[in-house]
Amino acid sequence: MTTPGLIRVGIGGWTYKPWRGLFYPDGLAHRRELEFAARAVGAIEINATFYGRQSPKSWQAWGESVPDGFQFAIKGSRYCVTRPKLADAGEGIGQFLGQGLRALDEKLGPILWMLAARRQYDREDIAAFLALLPTRLDGLPLRHAIEPRHESFRDDGFFDLCRAHDVAIVFGDDDEYPRIDAGTASFGYARLQRMRAEVATGYDAAALDEFAAKAHSWSQAGRDTYVFLINGAKLRAPAAALALKQRL
Template sequence: MSEARIRVGIGGWTYPPWRGSFYPDKLPQAKELEYASRQLAAIEINATFYGRQSPKSWATWAKTVPEDFQFAIKGSRFCVMRARLAEGAEGIGNFFAQGFSALGPKLGPILWQFAGRRAFDRDDIAAFIDLLPERLDGIALRHAIEPRHQSFNDVKFFEICRARNIAVVLEDSDDYPTVEGDTADFAYARLQRMREEVATGYDEAALDGFAKRARRWRQDGRDAYLFMINGAKVRAPAAALALQEQLGV
């Protein structure tokens, strides 16, 4: 069994304010993924929430990043925004048919983000989880659920996730509650309180707190994914790099 690993990353790689602050000024836009993937260990792709990506794109992205890099992929809105999640079999099938198995070992967790208004309904959530495939073209899949309603702080939710090795996303947000449960052999955090007036997005004390939590996950034998994903997005790369430095990864 390989040693647990901590990966720190950002959401996406194309964002104009990062030019000059993260990307070198004269770096061609076509080289942004290549550059970002050599500074960080993971990127969360959010475009998949809004639409399918082409098989050619997946193949190109796989070739562009280093061998030990991983992409996390955000599940389609057509799967998570319906009234009854249990009725989403067709949408889930379409989502997994878009070709991202081309990433091979560079495929990280699949993120399923629920709307803030969605409360915990045990039967519906359990049925949704039953629809999530465990493998795709021979690749073992990891799933992470990001609940955004306090009602998910429920032992029944954690039990459902634990039975399928599904991670509960730790969300650091001003807008949504933190729901925390150790339910999988990996951990997933989305850190969303960066401030533009802080050069590293989060201050040193906050970064130290995230680093301690990540080290605990690793010590427990769990891979850890931590994404600087929202808030003052212009600071996301600096925040991720600062956290990497604290962790020595």
């Protein structure tokens, strides 16, 4: 009998002014926002790592601010995924992994590699990039997810490459980019980006039920599952995450 995987529902980041008084209690110190958020949701996707290196002190502080069982998903550096050839990203990947994120230890969740919308599927280049992604960092197991944003990636060859490397293809609910639903890894990763401000929970009940069913199916197949409420009406992300978490 398959052991169900863990389901973590989360949000993107934790510093967002409109959440004060809506998600965060009035008067909560800014320095305690991460601590508060990490006790409300099961994971947070860090976006700042896409744009630049973080200090070892920051990684240490983040890890100490969240409870056991919580995990951060880390967005991979843009310097790795925006170069003309992904196959040339080896040095950048090494520098990215060496900036101090090892300090998170078991609180380190998947690393998300988000591709540019203009990048089309090139089997040879993608195969080389996936081969560059290490499975361990100083003994700590690593998980990788990739988010293609061009329709050309809806290709069985791409799916097979990801399966061979245990890389999850992001299931994205987005107005602009293709929704690819392919189970290619030992875990699942979803990014839900069509929340609406006029809906108190971001998504309506029918959509939340759909996403809950999908997360449940991944879990029942033995796959740890990460579901992030990210964009759209971002002010609704915490409420959407909590509503989805309640369903699960």
